[in-house]
Amino acid sequence: MHFAFTDEQAMIVETAQAFFRENASSARTRAAMANDGIDRALWDAFCAELGLSGIGIPEAVGGAGLGLVELAIIAEAAGAQVSALPMLGSLAQCAQAIAAGGSDAQRESWLPRLLSGEVIAGYAHDAGFVADGNRISGEAGFVAHGGSAQVFLASNNASAWIVPADAEGVTVTPLTTMDQTRPYARVSFQGAKGEPLADPMAASTAAHQAAFVVAAAEALGGAQEALDRTVAYAKERVQFGRPIGSFQAYKHRLADMMIEIEQARSAVYWAACAVDEGSDEAPLALHAAKSFATDTFLRCAGDMIQLHGGIGFTWEHDAHLFFKRARALQSMLGSNAWHREQVAAMILGEAA
Amino acid sequence: MKLGFSQAEEAFRAEAADWLQGQMAGEFRDIKGITKLTEKPERRKEWEQQLAAHKWSCIGWPEEWGGRNATLAEQVIFAEEYARAGVPGRVNHIGVELAGPTILAFGTPEQKARFLPGIAGGTTIFCQGFSEPNAGSDLAAVRTKGRLEGGEWVVNGQKIWTSLAHISDWIFVVTRTEEGSKGPKGLTFLMMPIDQPGIEIRGIEQINGDAEFNETFFTDARCPADSLIGSVGGGWQIAMGLLAFERGVSTLGQQMAFRNELDAIIEVARANGSANDPLIRQRIAKAEIGLRLMRYGALRMLSNTDHSRIDGAALTYKIQWATWRRNLGELAMDVLGQAGEVTGNPEYEWDTLPNLFLYSRADTIYGGTNQIQRNLIAERGLGMPREPRGDL
Numbered sequence: 001m002h003f004a005f006t007d008e009q010a011m012i013v014e015t016a017q018a019f020f021r022e023n024a025s026s027a028r029t030r031a032a033m034a035n036d037g038i039d040r041a042l043w044d045a046f047c048a049e050l051g052l053s054g055i056g057i058p059e060a061v062g063g064a065g066l067g068l069v070e071l072a073i074i075a076e077a078a079g080a081q082v083s084a085l086p087m088l089g090s091l092a093q094c095a096q097a098i099a100a101g102g103s104d105a106q107r108e109s110w111l112p113r114l115l116s117g118e119v120i121a122g123y124a125h126d127a128g129f130v131a132d133g134n135r136i137s138g139e140a141g142f143v144a145h146g147g148s149a150q151v152f153l154a155s156n157n158a159s160a161w162i163v164p165a166d167a168e169g170v171t172v173t174p175l176t177t178m179d180q181t182r183p184y185a186r187v188s189f190q191g192a193k194g195e196p197l198a199d200p201m202a203a204s205t206a207a208h209q210a211a212f213v214v215a216a217a218e219a220l221g222g223a224q225e226a227l228d229r230t231v232a233y234a235k236e237r238v239q240f241g242r243p244i245g246s247f248q249a250y251k252h253r254l255a256d257m258m259i260e261i262e263q264a265r266s267a268v269y270w271a272a273c274a275v276d277e278g279s280d281e282a283p284l285a286l287h288a289a290k291s292f293a294t295d296t297f298l299r300c301a302g303d304m305i306q307l308h309g310g311i312g313f314t315w316e317h318d319a320h321l322f323f324k325r326a327r328a329l330q331s332m333l334g335s336n337a338w339h340r341e342q343v344a345a346m347i348l349g350e351a352a
Numbered sequence: 353m354k355l356g357f358s359q360a361e362e363a364f365r366a367e368a369a370d371w372l373q374g375q376m377a378g379e380f381r382d383i384k385g386i387t388k389l390t391e392k393p394e395r396r397k398e399w400e401q402q403l404a405a406h407k408w409s410c411i412g413w414p415e416e417w418g419g420r421n422a423t424l425a426e427q428v429i430f431a432e433e434y435a436r437a438g439v440p441g442r443v444n445h446i447g448v449e450l451a452g453p454t455i456l457a458f459g460t461p462e463q464k465a466r467f468l469p470g471i472a473g474g475t476t477i478f479c480q481g482f483s484e485p486n487a488g489s490d491l492a493a494v495r496t497k498g499r500l501e502g503g504e505w506v507v508n509g510q511k512i513w514t515s516l517a518h519i520s521d522w523i524f525v526v527t528r529t530e531e532g533s534k535g536p537k538g539l540t541f542l543m544m545p546i547d548q549p550g551i552e553i554r555g556i557e558q559i560n561g562d563a564e565f566n567e568t569f570f571t572d573a574r575c576p577a578d579s580l581i582g583s584v585g586g587g588w589q590i591a592m593g594l595l596a597f598e599r600g601v602s603t604l605g606q607q608m609a610f611r612n613e614l615d616a617i618i619e620v621a622r623a624n625g626s627a628n629d630p631l632i633r634q635r636i637a638k639a640e641i642g643l644r645l646m647r648y649g650a651l652r653m654l655s656n657t658d659h660s661r662i663d664g665a666a667l668t669y670k671i672q673w674a675t676w677r678r679n680l681g682e683l684a685m686d687v688l689g690q691a692g693e694v695t696g697n698p699e700y701e702w703d704t705l706p707n708l709f710l711y712s713r714a715d716t717i718y719g720g721t722n723q724i725q726r727n728l729i730a731e732r733g734l735g736m737p738r739e740p741r742g743d744l
Binding site for chain 1: 651671737
């Protein structure tokens with residue numbers, strides 16, 4: 001029994017936190033928001049210099065090995081700063097899918113370019129995609145960072161294809177998105193030629209597992225940072241002759257945030273560990289982590305606004321970045337009610 | 353970071369589970385599944401002794417005092433298997449989890465020899481005399497007085513919420529031994545035999561008709577001068593040290609007992625069709641998730657040897673489980689519907705689930721109310737300025 005970071009993992013925590021704290025500044029994130037939602041310099045530095053982009057990808061194909069626990073550590077640190085990066089779509093979904101379900105040639109061809117940041121990929125999943133040979137048709141409405149992707153991994157529940165964004169029959173419509181750090185695009189495939197993955201089920205499973213963990217870990221990092229920034233504010237802001245953090249009505253809300261966050265932390269690392277260890281608990285843990293951690297984030301981001309008073313409602317303050325990211329994480333990858341229904345089905349069985 | 357246990361630890365789990373399940377299927381099957389602290393106390397004292405006879409009573413203690421020197425992981429496993437087997441809670445849990453560890457940590461060699469064998473052996477049942485009518489969560493406000501008279505401490509005052517005092521042999525009492533002292537100063541921690549003319553115990557009937565708590569009155573109650581733990585006036589330190597033992601391994605066993613409660617709700621939901629209600633399904637899923645997160649939170653707390661990092665997280669545990677269980681009680685009643693309003697027992701005795709609904713209202717109060725817990729978390733865990741206080 002050692003449900004705590006190893007020394008190596010603790011080092012990754014430190015490195016990743018320092019990297020994102022230093023580089024993913026509010027100013028740079030806002031500049032990216034005004035553009036396509038990607039801080040290119042940060043993405044290049046993350047992929048090329050930090051050497052952590054290949055976490056969860058086998059070393060044989062250019063990855064860093066390691067597992068979802070380490071991927072969660074990275075996503076948590078990135079999420080804490082609401083970093084504007086295509087980590088979820090490009091690395092957690094597409095690279096994981098190709099690593100798990102691609103042929104050797106596909107892995108060798110795509111993974112090094114995805115991990116180096118040279119190519120950005122978007123994950124376009126829709127059960128309604130239809131295939132005619134290698135040509136696919138259909139539309140995915142909410143592809144994260146889809147407007148910036150050079151390639152898509154298109155999948156329905158039975159098949160998956162790699163489709164270059166400039167292939168004939170692909171139309172990408174960037175959308176104005178509430179969370180500007182991860183804008184969506186609508187991607188339409190009309191008889192577009194795709195390259196099928198060898199094992200679509202393995203690809204889809206890997207993409208889902210990594211995406212749930214990354215979303216939950218981002219939420220955990222964001223929630224903790226929302227708390228930390230609010231705590232700092234509560235100590236310095238004086239009203240009625242004393243720091244506002246000395247008022248019970250205020251400190252009880254901070255305490256409630258911390259109570260939720262500590263549970264979310266258990267959820268994220270339980271899920272990541274369960275997948276890494278091939279535990280039977282993994283499916284339940286993944287649904288638990290995605291739903292619990294992202295609910296926690298919205299609550300904490302909402303409290304961050306409230307506890308900052310008027311300044312927390314302004315565009316100038318970063319609270320809205322957290323709040324919008326939190327809502328996006330709740331909405332994406334299946335609603336949290338859906339995730340809880342999966343849990344209910346596991347323990348209660350389907351409704352009679 | 354890993355979730356699983358080693359092969360040797362799993363072997364220990366199998367050994368513990370076998371023995372516990374064997375006992376609950378055999379000689380002690382009459383106490384299996386009891387959830388009320390007050391039920392069948394005499395049989396449960398015999399159970400304490402049975403545990404001791406097979407060296408399962410205090411497995412984390414040193415071998416010289418009847419323990420097994422069990423590792424933390426083994427204690428975790430034993431606590432889980434204990435509850436999983438449906439074994440009732442320890443009638444001497446105050447002795448085993450609080451008084452014993454306190455004496456091990458702060459007692460003299462003579463005190464260890466005097467108390468530990470009886471606690472480990474299940475023949476010395478302890479209760480706790482901390483709270484007073486005007487000093488619940490504010491322990492520093494205790495007014496019960498102790499004075500040294502000849503070779504004895506003489507104690508006067510009143511304690512309240514003394515769980516199981518009526519079936520206990522000993523009580524440890526925080527007393528004010530320095531005339532005019534205030535707050536945490538001038539307190540002394542005394543061990544007192546209960547069966548004496550100076551101590552009177554009155555049961556307090558509670559919300560569910562049961563009476564596990566008592567008022568305990570001290571009128572020139574006596575104990576020998578050497579019955580104090582620590583030093584005269586140093587009782588606060590001992591009390592705080594003791595409270596730190598409270599958030600130990602037993603939390604894991606508690607969760608397995610919660611597991612049994614949630615399983616009982618799931619069973620009812622399946623049987624009466626409420627398992628088809630989408631809202632009930634959401635709440636059951638939330639309860640399931642919350643339970644799992646408690647387990648992994650506790651494992652995280654116990655695994656982390658860097659206490660500077662984990663202390664804040666550990667502070668959140670009490671309010672987490674208490675609130676979870678209160679919600680579980682409400683869920684139980686919603687699943688039961690009106691059937692939960694009626695008992696077949698004319699004595700106002702309740703089955704597990706309605707009793708859970710009623711009893712769980714105490715969970716968010718005893719051991720520090722949710723409000724006190726939030727203050728602790730904010731002040732100790734997050735470094736918020738203290739609320740302005742009176743004499744502290």
